[in-house]
Amino acid sequence: MSGRDLSVGIDVGGTNTDAVVLDADGTVLAWTKQATTEDVTGGVRAALAAVLRDLGPARDAVSRVMLGTTHATNAIVRRRDLGRVAVLRLGAPASTDFPSLVGWPSDLRDTVLAGALLAGGGHLVDGYPLSPLDLDGVRRFLDGLDRTGGGYDAVAVCGIFSPSFPEQELEVAALVAEHAGADLPVSLSHEVGELGLLERENATVLNAALHRVAGDVTRALLVAVADEGLDAATFFAQNDGTLMAVEYAARYPVLTIGSGPANSIRGAARLSGADAAVVVDVGGTTSDLGVLVDRFPRESTLPREIGGVRTNFRMPDVLSVALGGGTVVDLDRRVPLTDSVGHRIRTEGLLFGGGTPTLTDAAAAVRPGTVPGHDLPGLPRGTRDALAAALAVAHERVEAAVERMSLGRTDLPLVVVGGGGFLVPDAVAGAGEVLRPGRGDVANAVGAAIALAGGRADQLCDHADRDAAIAEASRQAVERAIQAGADPHAVEIVDVLETPVSYATRPTVRVAVKAAGPLARLSPTGTTSPRTSLLPS
Amino acid sequence: MPRSTALAAATTPPPPEPSPPPLRPLTAVGPDDVAPLAAGAAVFGTGGGGAVHTVRLSVGTAVAEHGPVPLVRVADLTADDVVINLSAMGAPSVGIEMLGAAAQARTLVHEVEQLVGRRVTTLMAAEIGGSNGVAPVGWAAQLGLQVLDADGMGRAFPQATMIAMNVAGLASEFAVMADVVGNVTVLRTRDIAWLERHARAFTVAAGGIALGAHYLLDHRTAPGAVIEGTVSRAVEVGRRLLGAADPVAEVADELGAAVLVAGKVIDIDRVTEGGFTRGSVTVQGVGPDRGRLLRVEIQNENLVVVEDGEVLVSVPDLVTVVDSETGEAISTEMLRFGQRVSVLAWACDPLWRTPRGIELAGPRAFGYDLDYVPFDGTAAVGA
CATH class of the missing domain: 3.30.420 (Nucleotidyltransferase; domain 5)
Structure with missing residues (x-):
């Protein structure tokens, strides 16, 4: 086999950090199990070094490194390294019966919550405004947190029906950037979860709280790859078994939380044929x-x-x-x-x-x-x-x-x-x-190494126009999968989900399409590294 | 959650029969009672009634903040007491996103007081089954009111007419509806069909979900026109369910229910249209029940149980599918292939067994070509 078509898969678990090297046919060429270290980097570095040593000169054929990890889950379960989050919900006066973080274990809530505001904003199911967006209220709330000295490490924004109408969350993100600087991490609920206000808000707050943890893990991968002098594109495995760019993983760590089981299932199946x-x-x-x-x-x-x-x-x-x-x-x-x-x-x-x-x-x-x-x-x-x-x-x-x-x-x-x-x-x-x-003991790392590049797109449309909407969403999803590194000849639509929107003034349907395909094979010179062209899927 | 509010006006009053007295009446619903109430309300949901997870959070928060809510028996209502019946209506898909506002119940109660010129003292659930059976406790905590240890169904039902006050021949002179932002409407309609239509229009304008109040009751009209003791009973069922070594046996014993079969779900034939779930689920016996096949017919709630072509149980008697391990009720939309389940059945309140009760909520009211045959089970009812 010529060309640079070896993939490294790394799995950072609570106890062990495993790594494997696969060739283009999916054969395991090298594997290792190392202890996970407190700083993550040590374990990743040791695992990567071990498999590259086993490869010998063939190490130059490694063109991609994929990492899957349960690190974010462990941080939540162990309440470690979590940031303090200012929570902004848009939708008053609806949802006043349900304070932010209601139902959380109290120690985790105390660790994570810097303060919460239920501000005016949000939409009805049909897009009619629930109440005017209260940007002044948001500004005063952030001022108040600054003044009382509690401070906050990140902001989570969650608007009622924002998955259908995301504009207000983007407006608030711009305000926060202006107020607290563009470096302050802001998590927007419409990019994290689906309809279901409390569950989506919870996921968004967790995402914001995981900012530091995500930084540690993404840095660990980049440092280890740089230390080995590898010219390889780097990816993170996400919940649905597809890959995302390192920059995206740093912003949306909560989307990696399910990657462990996803990698285990895909890796075990691949190993068994x-x-x-x-x-x-x-x-x-x-x-x-x-x-x-x-x-x-x-x-x-x-x-x-x-x-x-x-x-x-x-x-x-x-x-x-x-x-x-x-x-x-x-x-x-x-x-x-x-x-x-x-x-x-x-x-x-x-x-x-x-x-x-x-x-x-x-x-x-x-x-x-x-x-x-x-x-x-x-x-x-x-x-x-x-x-x-x-x-x-x-x-x-x-x-x-x-x-x-x-x-x-x-x-x-x-x-x-x-x-x-x-x-x-x-x-x-x-x-x-x-x-x-x-x-089978390194199935997770194998799963990471064989993860596909994917893209998603959705469209809200009149029921009569659904065929056209599915076609358009499919086109966008395929385009995003290719941007994420998928082989244009092998990418395909893998899921189409239609959800009728009830109690709307016209019969409305939401279509969500997912496309995925294997990563494009790289030329021997490795010029098509998709490292910087990845879009959020 | 019913597809429409129970905003019923009756025409032909039959003689009301007394409900059985509550077994172990509580005098208040405190913070420790909320989780059992939710678990018990899910059992009385007979597969429908709306998920209790979210409402448990709001009610838990309200009771923790404002303290226990007094629970009053029908017999203890005084001449000063005014009871109003509350329920939410709307699309479940909206209900998980546009959550309720503390001011909604306050708006409704205030409007009712303006209309009748009296202070409302007591809230009552239109249906004990599911989320509507839990929510009034939270509203009462916020408003400083008491809750009547009773409801309008003794279970969950999908249609407006299927409510005890209608069976008993009471009329509701008005209905009030409020949405999450504070809009409020008073409805005085010519009959139930118009009420349904106007309530639905309001709900669409409100964004798909609204809260309704109707059926003003007092110490003279409530006796015999409500299902008594159901809040206490739901709490007791929940208590015996949560943390028991053999929760299914505990729940069955508390309800006086028969365990029709312990088995696994081997087929689910189910369609969801406009928030309405129809179909059937087939349970194959395991262990001592090996070789048996039961089919449960579903329209939002579990309505009819058939084995070997024979009807074992039919609505308005109660059928609930529970997890064989945890004893927790499984709603119709959460049924999955391969789940280990037990099917419980028990007798409905005597009010539903009157000719008018059967006419309003018997098998034929749901389109089944069957006569209602009272289920008294292998376990003694009320034992």
């Missing part, structure tokens, strides 16, 4: 299931909680069940509990000389040698029977979860990855073949 599959990632505490359909993870539009905060942007449809290698077994009731010893299994599990019976012990009781080099101590017959019974219950729960995700298609293969994969039996009712690909 399946085009459509149910994927289960069995960890120490949970098993996470997702589905690959038409090359993309099936998405869910149901509200989803992140660190106890309800949000509504499109995320992979993932079902988490409390079953993992460290799941504790109740010997009296002969069932798995929802508790897990997690990573402490290496001291607490029976196999490792501890006193807590786990599902790993149950698997070893039924099939000795499950964990090479470790054997169970002599156990009473009753204990072994109870472990076996609990493992059978775990198998039933896996089958129920697979059935729920497959939506009745019993022919889809089941791809098993993760350290607790032995909990999944070799035959699962409700699924086709059970596949256990090699290198």
Whole structure:
């Protein structure tokens, strides 16, 4: 294979930073697992250096580096490095019953909220103004925050029906830039989420609070690539399994929050050779299931909680069940509990000389040698029977979860990855073949490396004009995907969503189109780097 | 949430039958009662009634700020008490974006007081099922009013005429509607059809969602014309559901409900038109129920349950599909293939079993060619 067509995929997890190198056919040429470091950069640098060392002279053929990370999610869950956000909601007097950040865990709200204003503004569903936009009120509110000394690190703006009518949010962004300087990060809700005021506002506030975290991660990638002297375009993986530019990831970190599951699903499927599959990632505490359909993870539009905060942007449809290698077994009731010893299994599990019976012990009781080099101590017959019974219950729960995700298609293969994969039996009712690909432990990094370039566009139109509107939105989405680096010959429309708008004066429909395709192959001289031409998708 | 407000005016009053007394009446709804009330209201939603998640936040905030809301029984209403019935109407897709304003209920109550020349003391939910069953507690907290431990349905229903006061033959002389920005309209229409039409026009102009007040009640008219004890009951159902080891059994016991089947959803045939969901869901038994197939017919709410061609339960008796693990009610639009569910059924309030109740809300009122057969289940009703 000639030309510069190697891709590096990096996955920054809470514990490990993994990296892989794939060639144009998707073959894994090199892989590594390194410890994630506090500053992120150290782990990314170590992982990148390790795979490049393995490549040797072929390293010059690396033209792209893609990074996927759960770093933003971890920052929210652990309440670390979050900025203080001034929240501006436009829409008074509507929504006064629902203060900003209502329903958040109080410690997270105290960490993040610098102050909130419900200002005049917003629209009705049909575009009629709810109330005049109160720019003076916004100015006074920001002055007040400045004066009281609390200050704020970022601003979130969320207007009622702004996904349909975004102009006021843009107007307020301009005012904030004028007031506090263009460097102050401003997150606009119409760029973050869909209809559903509280969930979209929550996502926008989280996005604003993650500004510093996003800066750390994007800098880590750029620094590591520069240190290695690579002439490579850099990308971030986002929630829908497509890529975004580094500058965009720095502004919209919340859109990377679902990239972990998206990469896991796509990477595991690629490693197994399946085009459509149910994927289960069995960890120490949970098993996470997702589905690959038409090359993309099936998405869910149901509200989803992140660190106890309800949000509504499109995320992979993932079902988490409390079953993992460290799941504790109740010997009296002969069932798995929802508790897990997690990573402490290496001291607490029976196999490792501890006193807590786990599902790993149950698997070893039924099939000795499950964990090479470790054997169970002599156990009473009753204990072994109870472990076996609990493992059978775990198998039933896996089958129920697979059935729920497959939506009745019993022919889809089941791809098993993760350290607790032995909990999944070799035959699962409700699924086709059970596949256990090699290198399943770096599936996330593989998923990042094979992510596609995508573009989205939407149009609001009269119902009678919907064909023309879909055509126009499709044209824009394809154009944006190509701008994002997609191969013009391979880009295609992958999703068309139509939503009728009720209670409007004329029958109205909103069409949303998504286009995606593999990144264009680069010439040997690497002149078509899309690094600076990426548009928000 | 009903598709239209229950703004009914009746013509033929049958003799009202008394409702059963509440089992464990509460005297106030405090901060710790809001989550159970929401969970219980979802169970009484029988698949409809609107999601309770958002309203739980506003009511929780209001009760935390203003303190517990006194809950008064019908028998304890005095000659000074004036009760007004409240409900929201509109498109759910708008309801998640253009959220309610604190001033809306205040505007309505003020307008009603101007109209009748008396102080309103008590709010009542038009339907206990779903969000409309929870919201009045928040408004009462803000306005310093009490809530009647009763509602107009004892469940959720989709149509204006399906309300206890109409069954009992009471007329509503007027209706008042208010939108989120403070516009308010008083409606005195010739009949229910005109009221529906004008209320809908107001709602469109208001941006797709509005709050309505109607059916002024007092200590003389309320007895026998409302479903009593339903707020207490919803809280009690929610309490036994949340955090129980076997929530389905706890809820069934509290309701006197039969668990018709424990199984999994294997088919959903559902269309949504103009905020109205129609179709059916098929549940296949698992465990002890293996081999059984039940079909639940849906029109916003769960209306009829059929097994082997035989009708097991029909509206106005109550049918709720709950998560087999958590016991939480699953609304019709949230049903998904493969969910592990249990189907609960229990008897409706006796008011709905009167000839007029069956005429207004029996199977034929929903277009089913079936006679209503009272469901009394395998579990003793009211046990």
